[in-house]
Amino acid sequence: MNSPQAAPATLSPGASRAGQRGEKKRRGGEACIICNKRKIRCTLSQGIKPCENCVAFGYQCVPRERKRKHYTIVDAQAVEDLGSSRPPPAPAVPVFSPRDSIQEESNRVQTPRETAEFFADILNSQFSGARAPISTSSAAAICPTVSNLNVTTGIIAPSEVVSTPTRGYLGHSVYLGHELNDHEESAAQDNTDIPHRSLTEDDWKVLHLRRAFDLPPRAVCESLVATFIAKCHPWMPVVEDEILSRLQYGNMNDTPVLLLQAIFMAGSRMQRSASALDHASVQDYYNRAKVLFFANYEHDPMTLIKAVTILQYWNPSGPEHVSIHNSSYWMRIGVGLAFQIGLHRAPVKLPHDNHIRRRIFWSLFARGSLLSAGQGRPRAIHIEDCTINWPSAEDFPANDKISYLFPAYVRISGILGDLTRWYLRGCNDASTRIPEFEAALRNWIRELPGCLRMKGSDGRNLPYDPEARQLYLVYFTAISILYRPHLPSRSTRHSQATIGSTIASSCVARLLEDSLARGDVRDGVAMHAIYALIAGIGALSNYNYPLLWAASQAELKIITLFLAELAKTWQTAKGTLRILHRLQESVSMFKNVPDPPPLVIGDFDTSLLEPFSTDLSRKWPIIIAESAVNPKYRDITAMTRGRAEKVGSCGLNGGTDSELWLGDDTAPIGQVDLSPPSIMSNMFEGISRDSLYSYGNWFLEDSLL
Structure with missing residues (x-):
């Protein structure tokens, strides 16, 4: 028979009255002093030391001392610290x-x-x-x-559970050997050297x-989110559709406050209604997001990248000013964070958020490519260093227009960025690279989905689509750069236009004119100023070509009005207007020459214009009509062959078979008013040559300015 005295030793503490008393007393010791005093749940009972509440508020987490001395579980040093006269942190x-x-x-x-x-x-x-x-x-x-x-x-x-890994991406094993993989894994698991983030x-x-946690009323929230979805999200789809759906109805739960402030900033930046800005200004939202970011408030890497990507919409000054608030600054912070978590690499195991990861990375890539073209600076992301798949319609849960718009936008932005890099690096291997760029542009326009085209299968123009036309602004700008014209300089004394740049810049001017007529200018972004500037350069290159110059005068007027309207929202447009005015003055110093240079035709790939109607350009019908009288230029007339044959020079001053007459002389450039006084007064004062380097003047001839 078992001894009854031995039984309690085999029972759990709760099996006897004494055990229950012991458990009850032990429960009191499983809370820290702060949580016990405030009567809130302490995570010490779950084995989490220090408890979450003390960590959150920066208190010293000291387990509660039992009243009976023999139950004391606090070490002497902790008691001494607790009883010292020094106040708690x-x-x-x-x-x-x-x-x-x-x-x-x-x-x-x-x-x-x-x-x-x-x-x-x-x-x-x-x-x-x-x-x-x-x-x-x-x-x-x-x-x-x-x-x-x-x-x-x-x-x-x-x-919502945070599942974004905080481990940084390391690529040492690529060039030092795969044996480093295990060591990198073990190093990533060692968190002892991570500084405290409180x-x-x-x-x-x-x-x-800074009122970083102030949020707008529900009505204002819904208005700003609606503007963000309509004007920003198609070009930066970095926020999950589920979050945007909740925010559309004023539900701000489960959304990081940093991301909220960034969305509100971008929405207010593109907001037309002044009443929506009564609660807070654009700068208020920006300051709140900025202080949250630099205070290390948010620790989720994906949320940080989303927020800084959206903060590029702030951009309060032009690139001629060195600033820590402009788009390029925030873009490179986002790129740096994206590299840290390996967004540029195709994951071995697809994470659950793989689609949004691709959308975020390619948003940064597209933005970086456009900024490189607009500012003439090195691109932040080089595609050769990336293995991530290109974006596709599958990255969007809803098979809507954005699922086709965004991949096309990324591709054409990348082509423009490639062109910029090629020019910045000296235009090496032109005989090889130019056909490659032509092929890339040709493939892009041919693969464009029907919902984004300007002309239907029946040849009719489709209804006005502002999003699709923004794609074509990039497309025609890329053509203008590929067939770059030459403005008059001190060495050449005359301009040299190209068919490609002449027609493409004219198409851009028509797109800008449509935007002016519909009041959509303020829906554009700062990059639109660069599209307008390059179109203006194409128009100025026709100065020595009489009939083309007549159309150029009208286009320059449109470009000026567009930039003046855009300057009401984006400071970059003001600097662009200064440059356009400076170019006008420079060109006006050179008189019309009696024997202008040939209009370059032979190297133009006419298939790049196949999907468009001739009425998209003022100059396209002029060139076709005049070239029709000369059989030697039927390639330009038909606009159907892939790459036009080299047909030699095309003079503009006479009647031989090798010349193309484009009309009589028109008013000199000095008589063209490019600056409405009410808008442009004092805008051109103080311009310097150095300031032009911030606007991508790599597109210009150095001897001109």
Whole structure:
């Protein structure tokens, strides 16, 4: 028979009264002093040391000391520190993220409203000198345990789980051997050298003073989000459709506050309604997002990249100014973060967010390519270094227009970026590279989906589509650069136009004219100023060609009006207007020459214009009509053959078989008014040659300016 005294030794602590008492007393020791005092759930009971609440608020987490000495579980040093006269550290800003995990409803000691009030009391007591107290709703929006709290109903919505890996991408094994893979894995698992990421008291004061957590009313939120979806999202689809769907109805739960402020900034930047900006200005939203970013408030890499990509819409000044607020600055921060987490590499195992990863990376690539062309600076992403797949319609859950628009936009932006890089590197191997660029442009226009074309299969022009026409602005700009004209210079004393640049720049002018007529200019971005400038250069190159110059005068007027209207939204357009005026003055110094140079025809790939009607350009019908009288130029008349044969020079001053007469002389350039006084007064003062280097003057001849 077993001894009854031995039985308790084999039972669990809860099997006897003494065991129950011991468990009850032990439960008291499984909470820290702070959580026990506030009567909130402590994660020490789950084996998490220090507890999440103390980590969030920067307190020293000390387990609660039992009243009976023999149950003491606090070491002497901790007790000494606790009883010292030194006050506890001031609470730092919590690592608040609306996607941080929350505790289960059954584990909460307090109601959500009580918890929100508790955090609001703590924050207000610590920062009573701030401009405005933190309300319960504000605390609910930023508190880690009540980030999804509906302060009206007291209900917590399910949290969105953060699954983005924080490990940085390392590519050493590519060139040092695959043996490094295991060592890199082990190094990534060692977190002992990661600095503590809690914010300081000063950080939190700055966040509060900057009103970083202020959110607009529901009506304003819906308006700004609608503008963002319509004007920004097609070109930067970096936000998941599920998040945008929630925001459309004013539901800001589960969305990181940094991402919210970035979306509101971009939406307000493109917003036409002034009433939507009564709650906060564009700069207010930008400052809130910026302070959240630099305070290290958000730790999810994907959220950080999304936010900085969207922040490129701020761009308060032109590229002639060195700034940490312009598009190129934020774009390169986004590219650097994207490289850190390996967005440029095709993953071995497809993550669940693979589609959004591709959308984010290619948004950065397209933007970087356009900025390189617009500023004449090195491109941030070189496609040779990337193995990630190109974007496709499969990256978008809804088979809508954006699923076709964005891949086409990325491709044509990449072609323009390639052209820019080729020019910046000295135009080497022109006999090989030019046909390659022509083939790339030809394939792009032929593979364009029907919903993005300007002309239907029956030959009729399709209805006006502003998004599709933005693609064609890039396309015709690339053609203008590929067949770059030469403006008059001190050495040549005359301009030399090309068929490709003449027609392409004329098409851009017509697209800008349509945008002016429909009031869509302010829907454009700063890059539109560069498209207009390059079109203006193409028009100025026709100065020595009489009949073409007549059409150029009208196009220059349109370009000037477009830039003046665009300058109301984007400062870049003001600098572009200065450059266009400077070019006008430079060209006007050279008189019309009696024997102008030939109009370059032979190297133009006429198939690049096949999908378009001749009425898209003022000069295209003129060239066709005049060339029709000379059988030698039937390739230009038909516009159907792939690459026109070399047909020699085409003079403009006489009646021989090798000459093309384009009309009588027209008004000299000095009589063309390119600057409306009401808009352009004092705009051209103080322009210097150095400032032109910020506007991609790689497209111009150095001797001109």
